[in-house]
Amino acid sequence: MITRRDFVAQAAAVALTSIGAARLLARSSAPTAMTVYKSASCGCCGKWVDYVRANGFAPTVHDEEDMESIKDDMGVPKAVRSCHTAVVGKYVIEGHVPVEDIRRLLTEHPPVAGLAAPGMPKSSPGMAVPGAPTEPYEVVTFTAAGHPEVFARH
Numbered sequence: 671m672i673t674r675r676d677f678v679a680q681a682a683a684v685a686l687t688s689i690g691a692a693r694l695l696a697r698s699s700a701p702t703a704m705t706v707y708k709s710a711s712c713g714c715c716g717k718w719v720d721y722v723r724a725n726g727f728a729p730t731v732h733d734e735e736d737m738e739s740i741k742d743d744m745g746v747p748k749a750v751r752s753c754h755t756a757v758v759g760k761y762v763i764e765g766h767v768p769v770e771d772i773r774r775l776l777t778e779h780p781p782v783a784g785l786a787a788p789g790m791p792k793s794s795p796g797m798a799v800p801g802a803p804t805e806p807y808e809v810v811t812f813t814a815a816g817h818p819e820v821f822a823r824h
Contacts, residue, residue: 701728702776704763707740708733708754715754718766718796722756725769729756747816750786761785764812766794771809771822782811785821793824 704722708715710733719729734740741755744762752765759776762784775785787794791807798804810818 704758706756721795
């Protein structure tokens with residue numbers, strides 16, 4: 671026969687084990703898959719890939735020389751184009767978009783085609799130079815028909 675003291679001790683052990691397992695699972699969540707298309711010679715694109723990898727994404731990289739065709743195929747409007755193009759989930763990510771914006775996109779699921787950091791903002795991930803002054807820039811959403819709207823300001 672089990673005593674009340676043994677029962678309480680065993681219940682406490684089960685609870686602590688469950689809490690520890692939950693914390694371990696939370697820490698060991700798998701990186702989010704991402705496919706990146708970039709020019710083999712683009713150093714800032716490589717820095718952005720390293721940045722997203724260090725921040726919980728698992729990029730598969732394809733070095734391509736005809737990036738305009740890839741952007742055309744993915745429906746990236748000319749007005750928001752940058753150097754590299756990525757796909758994460760059902761969304762297109764154009765250029766040096768910060769990971770916090772990508773995570774917000776994946777959480778909120780807005781009815782857009784993707785996010786873009788048009789041009790090559792000097793203060794964006796992969797472009798920023800340590801110690802250099804920061805310059806504000808915007809990340810925009812875009813639809814298949816174009817229509818960029820501000821998603822975040824940095």
